[in-house]
Amino acid sequence: MIRLEHVTKTYPKASRPSIEDATVSIEKGEFVFFIGPTGSGKSTIVKLMLREITPTKGKVYVNGKDITSMHSWKVANFRRSIGCVFQDFRLLPNRTAFENVAFALEVIGKTKSVARRVVPEVLELVGLGGKEHRFPHELSGGEQQRVAVARAFVNRPLILLADEPTGNLDPDTSIEIMRLLDRINRTGTTIVMVTHDSNIVNQMRRRVIEVDGGRIVRDQARGVYG
Numbered sequence: 001m002i003r004l005e006h007v008t009k010t011y012p013k014a015s016r017p018s019i020e021d022a023t024v025s026i027e028k029g030e031f032v033f034f035i036g037p038t039g040s041g042k043s044t045i046v047k048l049m050l051r052e053i054t055p056t057k058g059k060v061y062v063n064g065k066d067i068t069s070m071h072s073w074k075v076a077n078f079r080r081s082i083g084c085v086f087q088d089f090r091l092l093p094n095r096t097a098f099e100n101v102a103f104a105l106e107v108i109g110k111t112k113s114v115a116r117r118v119v120p121e122v123l124e125l126v127g128l129g130g131k132e133h134r135f136p137h138e139l140s141g142g143e144q145q146r147v148a149v150a151r152a153f154v155n156r157p158l159i160l161l162a163d164e165p166t167g168n169l170d171p172d173t174s175i176e177i178m179r180l181l182d183r184i185n186r187t188g189t190t191i192v193m194v195t196h197d198s199n200i201v202n203q204m205r206r207r208v209i210e211v212d213g214g215r216i217v218r219d220q221a222r223g224v225y226g
């Protein structure tokens, strides 16, 4: 589903690579944690998978396609095929929960009638039934992240990338978000999550890939934070 082959990324003006000779394969339906100290290169890996950046050396394949050499006009479409969740939620502040989720359908050309049918279903799935018409500022942090997860999942992506999705949430709320991601994973969606949260990693016991100084230093099935 995702493969990095001998990937090195040196940002312009940087003196050393942020990722160096990384090779990793992630299969369909896996749940993978990327962990490591601050500045180790975790977000760089996520950006490479989304083609927000291209490697200096090596190849990145997503869903069988070499995204390194993908034409730039195809990139927007490619990104829409991947669900993304971030630490800071990134909701549109002047749109309701319903509208935020519906927006992800609009941009891929779905009709309003599809949105009217699908959005309430997915908001119900994330536990926000009855709160469709709230604006982000009328929701708690955990609820806002549920909206972001609903938006990421509404197109039923094959892959969901989550960069520190619980970084702004308290421990109980974080566990609720993880339950949600676990449920989504059980539908067959591949999940790649960057986290600093040792409790979550230790509770979930999924594959753990540790990055340090731009290198993959550990890749462990049913791993712990360590």
Ligand SMILES: Nc1ncnc2c1ncn2[C@@H]1O[C@H](COP(=O)(O)OP(=O)(O)OP(=O)(O)O)[C@@H](O)[C@H]1O
Residues within 6 Å of the ligand: 011, 012, 014, 018, 036, 037, 038, 039, 040, 041, 042, 043, 044, 045
């Ligand atoms: N656009 C950029 N230009 C130059 N250097 C960058 C850029 N983005 C990141 N870096 C550097 O690359 C290295 C890895 O950064 P990255 O954001 O991938 O780390 P991270 O493991 O996600 O860190 P954190 O846990 O703090 O989010 C760091 O040394 C960072 O300073």
